[in-house]
Amino acid sequence: MAEPYKPYVQQWLQNGLKSRRNDFFQFINTQLLVEQAQRNVRYKIEQQNRGMGNCINFGRSNSSKMQQNQVPDLALNLIPRQQSIVSPSSIQCTINNQNNTTIGTPSSSGVSSASSSTTSATVLKPITDNNNNNNNRFQYVALFDYDARTNDDLTIRKSDLLEITYRKNTAWWKAKNENGQEGWIPSNYVAKRDSLESEPWYFKSIRRIDAEKQLMSDVNEHGSFLIRDSETKKMDFSLSIRDNDSVKHYRIRQNEDGRFYIARRTTFITLPELVTHYSKTSDGLCVNLRRPCVHIVKPEPDGLSHNLVDKWEISRRDIKLIRRLGHGQFGDVWEGVWSDNVSVAVKTLKPGSMNPTDFLTEASIMKKLRHANLIQLYAVCTIEEPIYIVTELMKNGSLLDYLQSSRGRQLKMSALIYMATQIARGMAYLEQQNYIHRDLAARNVLVGENNTVKIADFGLARIIKEYAGGMYEAKEGTKFPIKWTAPEAALYNRFTIKSDVWSYGILLTELITFGRTPYPGMTNAEVLRQVDQGYRLPQPPNCPLSLYTIMRECWHAQPENRPSFSTLQYRLENEYTGENPEFSN
Ligand code: ATP
Numbered sequence: 268m269a270e271p272y273k274p275y276v277q278q279w280l281q282n283g284l285k286s287r288r289n290d291f292f293q294f295i296n297t298q299l300l301v302e303q304a305q306r307n308v309r310y311k312i313e314q315q316n317r318g319m320g321n322c323i324n325f326g327r328s329n330s331s332k333m334q335q336n337q338v339p340d341l342a343l344n345l346i347p348r349q350q351s352i353v354s355p356s357s358i359q360c361t362i363n364n365q366n367n368t369t370i371g372t373p374s375s376s377g378v379s380s381a382s383s384s385t386t387s388a389t390v391l392k393p394i395t396d397n398n399n400n401n402n403n404r405f406q407y408v409a410l411f412d413y414d415a416r417t418n419d420d421l422t423i424r425k426s427d428l429l430e431i432t433y434r435k436n437t438a439w440w441k442a443k444n445e446n447g448q449e450g451w452i453p454s455n456y457v458a459k460r461d462s463l464e465s466e467p468w469y470f471k472s473i474r475r476i477d478a479e480k481q482l483m484s485d486v487n488e489h490g491s492f493l494i495r496d497s498e499t500k501k502m503d504f505s506l507s508i509r510d511n512d513s514v515k516h517y518r519i520r521q522n523e524d525g526r527f528y529i530a531r532r533t534t535f536i537t538l539p540e541l542v543t544h545y546s547k548t549s550d551g552l553c554v555n556l557r558r559p560c561v562h563i564v565k566p567e568p569d570g571l572s573h574n575l576v577d578k579w580e581i582s583r584r585d586i587k588l589i590r591r592l593g594h595g596q597f598g599d600v601w602e603g604v605w606s607d608n609v610s611v612a613v614k615t616l617k618p619g620s621m622n623p624t625d626f627l628t629e630a631s632i633m634k635k636l637r638h639a640n641l642i643q644l645y646a647v648c649t650i651e652e653p654i655y656i657v658t659e660l661m662k663n664g665s666l667l668d669y670l671q672s673s674r675g676r677q678l679k680m681s682a683l684i685y686m687a688t689q690i691a692r693g694m695a696y697l698e699q700q701n702y703i704h705r706d707l708a709a710r711n712v713l714v715g716e717n718n719t720v721k722i723a724d725f726g727l728a729r730i731i732k733e734y735a736g737g738m739y740e741a742k743e744g745t746k747f748p749i750k751w752t753a754p755e756a757a758l759y760n761r762f763t764i765k766s767d768v769w770s771y772g773i774l775l776t777e778l779i780t781f782g783r784t785p786y787p788g789m790t791n792a793e794v795l796r797q798v799d800q801g802y803r804l805p806q807p808p809n810c811p812l813s814l815y816t817i818m819r820e821c822w823h824a825q826p827e828n829r830p831s832f833s834t835l836q837y838r839l840e841n842e843y844t845g846e847n848p849e850f851s852n
Pocket of ligand 1: 592593594595596597598599600612614642658659660661662664665668710711713723724
């Protein structure tokens, strides 16, 4: 054992034997004790050199950083007597510093002053026993703002600490804030305080292409960063950093001891420590970590409110129609407001346009389909005519109208591909759920903010009946949009997820041509005949060859030879991100 640490270890062992936590010590191996002693001695030296050490606080309780692995408990118990008068939060602070000191790299002596502009360095306030108890109750932290929609909801603001008092279902929880106010909140707006999810820079399992989109948005800047789960290796993470006009990605691995590293020479017990280190110094990265990426999309709460998750017939009186957005085959579509404060879209069905039983069956199927790239069905009013179908409102209307507008025409290729990727994701979800859409086209995709797109009108979708061998026989006399329809569906009424893949290929041509009608100058009858004889749309001008290759695969004469939507999603997500030799994913 190295000499300087010996007395500390002996001291702790003695204290430990005297303490009521004796049994705890039998689980500690000597190696850990030595390591802890080394950290504390180094910390003491560091404190002497630096005066007072601050620790980086990411705007929330630091307790979260403690529990990402088992070390913190151990550390708390191993803080030497001389330091035992400090509060738990101060101890946390010292631990962070110890680690920074321990893992110092040659370049850490040149710690850049940029750290002050990155994350505000804060000395943690000691907490008294009273508010410590209080603190323990508030085990959750708000990740996003949520404005109360009903009188029994609770308005929360990002970083609010919350106590969860009742979990009604997985989607809505009752929460109490530090002022004692209580009400319902969407559960996907909060995270456990002691968790990685509560870190503002942790974006869970978002894909590389989404990381790039978010980091490149105007609200983010050079040095904005996020950490996400690796797409390929379960235990690894990826660090994505905005580097002026591009995004760089670095793999965060774990060594044999479970320590995190980007460069093997510098390892960290926890991800927050890694972030703290690279906030202070770029240490080989393209830029030091400056600001956690700002979320450009908030998750949608599940349903309109806590009592409309399972129940979905609502009173017509709760809906105010504001302005007509458009009209379709079955009636008008309106922008409306639910409960005086939630913007919604309301499809009003012309009386007699649909058999109410068919409608309710269809609607109950749609209600169960929940995906970020599918329009969410909120509720229905079926008691009186006309029937109202209340759904998520998409600010920019249909994709077809958007592509043809002056704003849409300015979309860059990367934005168009990003939209195509989202549509493939929504369809891959339908595929996985054994649903078919039957009318996939740009007119049935809606556009929200930041080029978010969602598939609408899967009202025609039907669960694929096992006995029909995965095929849905269209009703006699049903009209199809021929130019979007696969030949076997148009000619023999055979609709499968593979006929949706065909339509997706046509939709790609709409995207790339900014909403031009497919097969310009050809009638429906000509298209049907020519396509059956092997004719296919030519490569549109400005369409990358690799994308045209995908379109051609979607139009394979044999449905089974067309790619699946999950393959399409994978290919779009992986083939169309910026070239980046630094990323090994
Ligand atoms: P149909 O499905 O009846 O054959 P359609 O798809 O052309 O016809 P609708 O779905 O009824 O039409 O929608 C008509 C228009 O209303 C759309 O083109 C779009 O501009 C607008 N719209 C529909 N749903 C929404 C929504 N959720 N948010 C915003 N605008 C919408």
